[in-house]
Amino acid sequence: DTEVTQTPKHLVMGMTNKKSLKCEQHMGHRAMYWYKQKAKKPPELMFVYSYEKLSINESVPSRFSPECPNSSLLNLHLHALQPEDSALYLCASSQGAGPEQYFGPGTRLTVT
Amino acid sequence: AQSVTQPDIHITVSEGASLELRCNYSYGATPYLFWYVQSPGQGLQLLLKYFSGDTLVQGIKGFEAEFKRSQSSFNLRKPSVHWSDAAEYFCAVAPGGFQKLVFGTGTRLLVSP
Numbered sequence: 001d002t003e004v005t006q007t008p009k010h011l012v013m014g015m016t017n018k019k020s021l022k023c024e025q026h027m028g029h030r031a032m033y034w035y036k037q038k039a040k041k042p043p044e045l046m047f048v049y050s051y052e053k054l055s056i057n058e059s060v061p062s063r064f065s066p067e068c069p070n071s072s073l074l075n076l077h078l079h080a081l082q083p084e085d086s087a088l089y090l091c092a093s094s095q096g097a098g099p100e101q102y103f104g105p106g107t108r109l110t111v112t
Numbered sequence: 113a114q115s116v117t118q119p120d121i122h123i124t125v126s127e128g129a130s131l132e133l134r135c136n137y138s139y140g141a142t143p144y145l146f147w148y149v150q151s152p153g154q155g156l157q158l159l160l161k162y163f164s165g166d167t168l169v170q171g172i173k174g175f176e177a178e179f180k181r182s183q184s185s186f187n188l189r190k191p192s193v194h195w196s197d198a199a200e201y202f203c204a205v206a207p208g209g210f211q212k213l214v215f216g217t218g219t220r221l222l223v224s225p
Contacts, residue, residue, distance in 0.1 A: 033211075041218075042202055042215035042218055043202075043215060045213070050211065056212065088153070090155055094211065099144045099146075099206030100144075100146070100158065101158075101213060102158060103155040105155040
């Protein structure tokens, strides 16, 4: 089963809110990723967790805080976001250090 | 500079016609190569991948891609396009097999009746 699930599907939040995005995979993959995608643009890598440890942080602002509670789950905690943070947030996973990534359907985030 | 180029921003193809989407990369060695498809508001679906070996690779949904080392290209093809193929197509590379995927800017495929 090559499936990555993400919740919620849509999220609207104010600039003072705190919210979290969730991602789950049951493929036994040991690497998980967060991407941000603006309209009509390719995905941009934000974070990579490898074996539950943060291995890549692409200089993402601290208002985005990732968390990997276990090998199947990945969270993205959001706080004090700006309207320009509105985007589609995609989660992906891959087998170990392999480059073949499988993506979830994304969370459409709107910051008001 | 290392890069992935998809020279066509939009392509319109008639239903039933053949399709070729272009992708060129600029890296010192042959990277791992991928094609992904994204329907509006959806996640990315992996169509096919090339790591090594046979330079013509088959993917899902009737797609294939050919790796040409001499041209640093990895073009995606389909012999007969269906209306449901209308979507955004991204070429991506993983330099040296590392975890960072580098995406091209994408090609939007429109299918006309």
